Amino acid sequence: MTSPSSSFWNTASREAMKSGMFVAKVYCFLHVTTNYLGFMAYAYGPSMIPTLHPSGNMLLAERISKRYQKPSRGDIVVIRSPENPNKTPIKRVVGVEGDCISFVIDPVKSDESQTIVVPKGHVFVQGDYTHNSRDSRNFGPVPYGLIQGRVLWRVWPFQDFGPLGPTPT
């Protein structure tokens, strides 16, 4: 009596299991890709003018190189902000460990400058548009552990599609 309906439910549950496993596998694959290989980052705001547009950019960042080598001067990196761990600003590495960095504390108000030595295991990051950027001049050098990835390509907007790398500043 119950065999048709039970076979229906058997098939349905098997199909549901199958599609559930498929979704889980896709999710896991995406997680591993974005956590170990590379990810898309969205950059917004004026701090990286003229390298990035203030109106918004999609960037492709990779996570592989930080495992094998230290970031070098000129790299554009995605960091986790030391002031608010939920924000991931994009800045340029200006100094690596052991470098002596002089910077103007607040270019808008005065030209008072300060010189620091970047401590071991840290990098000094700065926006390209120094007049409107919240970076290491405010919160100090950033540990390597906060670097999320190195920006490789600009993906969107399309008219500027291309690699983004170290440029002399």
Added chain:
Amino acid sequence: MGIQNILWQVAKKSFTGSIIGLTISDRCCSVVPVRGDSMSPTFNPQRNSYLDDYVLVDKFCLKDYKFARGDVVVFSSPTHFGDRYIKRIVGMPGEWISSSRDVIRVPEGHCWVEGDNKTSSLDSRSFGPIPLGLIQGRVTRVMWPPQRISKIGR
């Protein structure tokens, strides 16, 4: 043909398994050993014992980085990239901490971590407050050895 087929199946299964395992250990929880006696009464209570404690690390707290004073956390060292330490959060952002030299205020987005064994611990007293972004998980319970399975209090 048969052996190739079996090898292909095994490779596919192990690839899928490793991906799922990595995702679970990143998103949900993982088990890590505790080395050294810097957290001595809580972990590794006996000096020089060959049985290191294994602890369960909860990763759900990384979604919004909400921590409380007294949480035991795993974080990557701010000075030595690649090292990971287990310490207890003693000061949250905005609190005043008296270190050995002077009284300082923990900056926004940072926390002050110290080991339970004050005499042999490398912690915020030497490298200062750490950014919350360095934290990689919260230790919730001891998993191994079996006689020490317990929850970690705040």
